[in-house]
Structure formats: structure tokens, C-alpha cells
Amino acid sequence: MSKPARNYQFQTAGRIIAGPHSLQNLGDALSGAGQVSRVLIVASDTIRKHGITDEIAAQLAQRGIASEVIGGVMREPTEDHIEDLANQIGEEHFDVYIGIGGGSVLDATKLLSVLRTNRLRVREMIGTELIPSEGIPTVLIPTTSGTGSEVTPNAIVTLAKEELKIGIISRHLLPKLVVLDPVLTLGLPKHLTAATGMDAITHALESYISVKANPISDMMALESIRLISGSIVPSFHNGSSIEERSAMLLGSMFGGMALAGSGTAAVHAMAYPLGGRFNIPHGVANAMLLPHVMAFNMDRIWDKLEIVAGAMGIARESGSSVAAAELVISRIEEWTKELEIPQDLMAYGVQSTDIPSLSSAAFNVRRLMDNNPKPMSTEQIEAVYRELLPQRETAYNKDEVSL
Numbered sequence: 001m002s003k004p005a006r007n008y009q010f011q012t013a014g015r016i017i018a019g020p021h022s023l024q025n026l027g028d029a030l031s032g033a034g035q036v037s038r039v040l041i042v043a044s045d046t047i048r049k050h051g052i053t054d055e056i057a058a059q060l061a062q063r064g065i066a067s068e069v070i071g072g073v074m075r076e077p078t079e080d081h082i083e084d085l086a087n088q089i090g091e092e093h094f095d096v097y098i099g100i101g102g103g104s105v106l107d108a109t110k111l112l113s114v115l116r117t118n119r120l121r122v123r124e125m126i127g128t129e130l131i132p133s134e135g136i137p138t139v140l141i142p143t144t145s146g147t148g149s150e151v152t153p154n155a156i157v158t159l160a161k162e163e164l165k166i167g168i169i170s171r172h173l174l175p176k177l178v179v180l181d182p183v184l185t186l187g188l189p190k191h192l193t194a195a196t197g198m199d200a201i202t203h204a205l206e207s208y209i210s211v212k213a214n215p216i217s218d219m220m221a222l223e224s225i226r227l228i229s230g231s232i233v234p235s236f237h238n239g240s241s242i243e244e245r246s247a248m249l250l251g252s253m254f255g256g257m258a259l260a261g262s263g264t265a266a267v268h269a270m271a272y273p274l275g276g277r278f279n280i281p282h283g284v285a286n287a288m289l290l291p292h293v294m295a296f297n298m299d300r301i302w303d304k305l306e307i308v309a310g311a312m313g314i315a316r317e318s319g320s321s322v323a324a325a326e327l328v329i330s331r332i333e334e335w336t337k338e339l340e341i342p343q344d345l346m347a348y349g350v351q352s353t354d355i356p357s358l359s360s361a362a363f364n365v366r367r368l369m370d371n372n373p374k375p376m377s378t379e380q381i382e383a384v385y386r387e388l389l390p391q392r393e394t395a396y397n398k399d400e401v402s403l
């Protein structure tokens, strides 16, 4: 366990209802919460088309709660998109905002809630604890097993002009209620199962090695690692298994709690410019970077990775502490292959000439870079990005030689 040199704190969602079909308890939970007569349901078009928002509206109507739906939340939302949604809601009053979807929808819902009660633009909220007042109470219902956003005080927005993603952190973003129903994740397509699952394990691993790790975040991180490492590959191959989906959803929630306690680090800092500039899905960017950043950190974290190997159930396969740590990194690489995530930035249009500006953008994500157990210079960040550009550059060079 980490022995923190500083004080630490932990805060999460107010109440969590979990288990298969727990969504059916939403109406009871809301009608038992007092003055709730009108709610806003926030979703993406995909979730709306699946009929889930209609199901929720019908369930609430039976308890005399009226609802409106606002769909069309974009993936990895931009500040302009969030403000457009806020303008659509206008001055209309709702007692509760219910966000149902992946991290993009949950983050959007959190921000819409505080935009309604604070006279601020999204841009003025960027940073830590810059939101003065509580928002409209929120209920968050994840449909991916990835971000853990349902239990974090964070919301991530894309700044289109700057080609960056950035964090807004405030205790006012925490929801009053979370519904953790694995049935909602049964239909998650394979590529999303892979990417979001790798995001979740990245949260757990980065929180565990973060310089801000503490006994509370460690406990959450190790349980997250245990659950996800047992289910990430099975849930990819057998998405209709409620057991595997349950483990992933719980694992991703614990990953969110871990990151809420101690923060992510260099993997996330380096993933943000890849998302902001090349639209690489958040989980895919993390999955590509994770083994390389862990290898870079190795001399500072091998003792922690030995414990991670224990949580993954692979420690006995190795002969020594360092070997156990190395096994963790090779296991992550095996997962990305099995989950069909390319270890190749060029597949997303990144060129060698883009690396210096990506590196300087990642270096400037100090909120996360400062959590990394081993400081990274821009040159070291560049070297890690370049490890993800290998084959085709080699092939290109060979062609040059043969000309």
C-alpha cells in the first residue's frame, strides 16, 4: 500500500444502485427522493435509437414524473457543442438531469447541470474547483465500461481550436445517484468494448502508480485491475455474458474511483493531444500508449507492478519481482493484440513530423504529467510516441535504400 507523504481525500457519487436490471429501480429511487416531478434525459442518438430513453420515460411516467429527452450528444464533446446543448435547454426548469450513455454523455450531463446554475462559460470552468455553485442534481447511468465518469468529479472537453482535450474538475460535478446496470452494456460493439475496457484498466494502473496514490485509491485500483484483467478479453469475445459485463462495469467504476482519488498520469496526458488533433478514440489512444509509458516508468514502479501482477493473477508465472513487473507490461501488449487495437499511430494519420508538437502539447498537460512517477522531458515524450510509428517508417526507409 502507498504510504502517502501528504494528506488525501476521497469523495464520490452520493448513492449507487447496482446489478443486472437495476435500471428498473430508477423510478422508485427518484420518486423516493422528494420533489422530483420533471426530469431531463440526456443521451446520444445511438442510445436513443436503442429505445432506452423511451423505456426510462415510460418507467418515470408510471410514477408521475414527466420527462423530456435531449439526444444527439456527440462523441468526445467540444466546448461549443456543450454550450449549444445548454442553449437548447435554455431557462427551462428540470428537477434532475439523467445522463445515460458513455463517458461523452455523462461528462456532457455533468457540465449541463452546472452551466444551468452558474453564469459561466465552459472555458471559465477549465481547471480544478473553479465552479462556485452546485448544479441541477444528476443521475448518471453508464452504458460503456470505460471512463468511470459516473463516480468522478471530472468532465473532459475537446477544445477544437487548440486541438486539445482538457479536464474540468469540481466536486459539483459528482452525481447524486448512479445506476450501474450491466444489461445496458450487453450490446456494446466489440471495438467499443475493447477501447473502453482499455481506458478503464489505464485509469486503475495510472492511479496506482500516481505520485498521489493513497490507501483509498490503491484499494479501488487493485480491485479494478483484478476485475478487468479477468474479464477484458472474455467480454470482447463473448459480449452477451452478463457475468463478464458485470465484472467490467464494476471494474470501470472502481477505476473511476481510483482516479478520483489519485489522478491519472502520463498515458492520459499523452492521449489528450491524440484525441484533440487526430480524433483517436480516448480508449484506443490510452491502449496504444499504456505499455510504452509503463516501460518508460519501469525503474520507478517495478515494485508496484509486482503487486499489480498479483492482482492480475500472473505473479506466480514469473521468477522474480522484476520479471513479474515485466509480465504485466507484456500482458497489456497481448491484450491490445487480442482486442485488435493497432499499435500504430500512422493508422490514424499521425506523421513523424507531428511528433514534436504532440509532445509539447502532452508536456503541457501538467495536471496529469505531474502525477507521473518519473518526470518526462519533451524528448522522452517524443521517443515514446515514436515507438508507435515503427513499421511503416522502416518500410519507407527500406524503399529509399532500394531506389
Ligand SMILES: NC(=O)c1ccc[n+]([C@@H]2O[C@H](COP(=O)([O-])OP(=O)(O)OC[C@H]3O[C@@H](n4cnc5c(N)ncnc54)[C@H](O)[C@@H]3O)[C@@H](O)[C@H]2O)c1
Pocket: 044, 045, 046, 047, 074, 075, 076, 077, 101, 102, 103, 104, 105, 107, 143, 144, 146, 147, 148, 149, 152, 154, 155, 156, 165, 184, 185, 186, 187, 188, 189, 192, 195, 196, 199, 256, 282, 283
Ligand atoms: N469524466 C471522466 O472521469 C472521464 C474519464 C475518462 C474518459 N473520459 C471521457 O469520456 C469520453 C469517452 O467516453 P467512452 O469511452 O465511454 O465513449 P463515448 O461516450 O464517446 O461513446 C462511444 C460510442 O459508443 C456509443 N455507445 C455507448 N454505449 C453504447 C452501448 N451500450 N451500445 C452501443 N453503443 C454505445 C456512443 O453512442 C458513442 O457513439 C472521452 O471524451 C473521454 O475523454 C471522462
Ligand SMILES: [Fe+2]
Pocket: 147, 199, 203, 268, 282, 286
Ligand atoms: Fe480515461
